[in-house]
Amino acid sequence: ALGQIDTLEPIRPFVEQRFNLWIGREKQQGREYSDEQMGWLTLIRDYIAANAEIAARDLQEAPGFMERGGVLKARALFGSRLDALLDELTTALVA
Numbered sequence: 001a002l003g004q005i006d007t008l009e010p011i012r013p014f015v016e017q018r019f020n021l022w023i024g025r026e027k028q029q030g031r032e033y034s035d036e037q038m039g040w041l042t043l044i045r046d047y048i049a050a051n052a053e054i055a056a057r058d059l060q061e062a063p064g065f066m067e068r069g070g071v072l073k074a075r076a077l078f079g080s081r082l083d084a085l086l087d088e089l090t091t092a093l094v095a
Contacts, residue, residue: 015049015093022092037077040068044089053090056083 059071
């Protein structure tokens with residue numbers, strides 16, 4: 001619709017591929033994520049695939065995040081980097 005590609009395709013496979021590349025870059029930079037953090041990152045990835053963006057307020061309001069403790073739990077897991085991480089993932093996965 002925006003003239004960027006000739007055919008419409010599902011965004012999920014594209015987002016998953018870009019997420020895997022992002023995780024690889026994170027590992028190359030020495031960043032490792034716990035299993036619990038990876039669970040959150042996967043949930044964030046899936047939310048971005050469905051909504052094209054994410055913000056901290058979504059972690060409090062959207063199903064899936066609320067059951068895991070919402071934005072408070074996310075801040076406990078990712079610290080002050082949470083907001084930048086959400087912006088970075090949105091850009092890396094759908095830009």
